[in-house]
Amino acid sequence: xxxxEQDPGPLSVPEGAIVSLNCxxxxxxxxxxxxxxxxSRKGPELLMYxxxxxxxxxxxFTAQVDKSSKYIxxxxxxxxxxxxxxxxxxxxxxxxxFGKGTLLTVNP
Amino acid sequence: xxxxxxxxxYLIKTRGQQVTLSCSPISGHRSVSWYQQTPGQGLQFLFEYxxxxxxxxxxxxxxxxxxxxxxxxxxxxxxxxxxxxSALYLCASSLNRPTGEQYFGPGTRLTVT
Numbered sequence: 139x140x141x142x143e144q145d146p147g148p149l150s151v152p153e154g155a156i157v158s159l160n161c162x163x164x165x166x167x168x169x170x171x172x173x174x175x176x177x178s179r180k181g182p183e184l185l186m187y188x189x190x191x192x193x194x195x196x197x198x199f200t201a202q203v204d205k206s207s208k209y210i211x212x213x214x215x216x217x218x219x220x221x222x223x224x225x226x227x228x229x230x231x232x233x234x235x236f237g238k239g240t241l242l243t244v245n246p
Numbered sequence: 247x248x249x250x251x252x253x254x255x256y257l258i259k260t261r262g263q264q265v266t267l268s269c270s271p272i273s274g275h276r277s278v279s280w281y282q283q284t285p286g287q288g289l290q291f292l293f294e295y296x297x298x299x300x301x302x303x304x305x306x307x308x309x310x311x312x313x314x315x316x317x318x319x320x321x322x323x324x325x326x327x328x329x330x331x332s333a334l335y336l337c338a339s340s341l342n343r344p345t346g347e348q349y350f351g352p353g354t355r356l357t358v359t
Contacts, residue, residue, distance in 0.1 A: 172346030181250075181336055181353050182289070187346025226289060232343045233302045234279065238288035 141165045144227055144237025153246050157214040161227035161237050164208065168229030171203045173212045176224045176239065185212070185225075217244045248273065250339050250351035258357045264325040267354045271318050271339030277301075278320040279344055280312055283334040283353070294344060295320055324356075332358045 144161045151157055159173075172187035188194045191205040202211040210227050222243045228236040251270045259265050271278050279302075280292040291304040295314035312322040318339075324331055334355050338348040 170346035174350075181338075181350035184347060184349065189345070228346070230344060230346050232345070233291055233294065233304070234338075234344055234346070234348065235291065236289040 140237075141235045142228055142237040144240055146238055146240060148241040148243060150243045150245060151217055153217060153219060153244055155217050155244070157212075157217050157221070157242060157244075159212040159214075159225050159227070159240050159242070161210040162208055163210065163229050163235075165229060165231070165235065166208075167231040168235075170230040171201070171210050172228050172230065172234070173199075173201055173210075174226040174228070174236075175221075176226060178223075182226055219244050219246050250337055250349055252335075252337050252351040252354050254354060255352065256355045256357075258359060259327050260359055261327055261329060263327050264323060265327060265356060266321055266323045267335055267337075267356075269320045269322075269337030269339075269351060271320070271337075272349055275339035275341055275349070276318055277340045277342060277344055278314055278318065279338045279340075279348065280320070280322050281336045281338065282306070283336055284332075289336070292322065296342070327358045329358050332356060 142163045173185040174182035176182040186201045194201045198215045200213040224239040226239045277296045279294040283289045294302040298314045314320045334353045336353045338350045340348045
C-alpha cells in the first residue's frame with residue numbers, strides 16, 4: 139500500500155463549479171499535510187500546507203485534514219479555467235511523500 | 247527573490263553513462279530535497295540535504311547520490327544510467343526542516359536512450 143493514495147482522475151468540471159479533491163494516507167507519523175499544484179511542464183507550486191488536523195482557507199481554496207480517518211481534502215470554490223492543472227496531495231514527517239496527483243480540467 | 251533554479255533543463259544520455267544535475271535554492275534556504283517524477287510512480291523522494299549533510303534518504307539504489315555545498319547549492323549524480331531513470335528530476339528548497347512548505351524548481355528532464 140502506498141503511503142498516500144490519490145484518485146488520478148481525470149476530473150473535468152464547468153467553470154464556476156465547486157471542486158473536491160481527496161486523498162487518504164497510511165503513515166501515522168505525518169505531522170504536516172500539503173497540496174501542490176503542477177501545471178504542464180512546470181515544477182509543483184505550493185498551494186497550502188497545514189499542521190495536524192483541521193481546516194485552512196486561502197481565498198477560493200480550503201484544505202481539510204482529518205487525522206482520525208487519515209483523510210486529506212482540497213476544495214476549490216468558483217473554479218476557473220486557470221485552475222486546470224494536476225493537484226498533488228501529501229504528508230510530511232520531514233520527508234515529503236506525495237500522491238500521484240489528480241488531473242483537473244475546468245472548462246470555460 | 248529569485249526562485250529555485252536547476253540546470254540543465256533538458257538532458258539526453260545513453261545507458262551506462264553518468265549524469266550530474268545542479269540545483270540552486272532560494273537565497274537563505276538551507277534545506278534542499280531532490281525528487282524523481284515519472285508518470286507511473288509519481289513524485290518520489292530521493293534525498294534531503296541540510297548544511298552539507300544528508301539528513302534523509304528515499305528508497306533508491308546507491309547509483310543515486312547527492313551533495314550540498316557550503317552555499318547550499320546542491321548536485322545530484324546518477325551513475326550507470328538505466329532506461330528506467332528517464333524522468334523529471336525536481337529540486338525543492340525550504341528554510342529549515344521540510345515540513346509541508348517547499349519551493350520547487352522547474353526540473354531537469356532526463357532522457358536515457
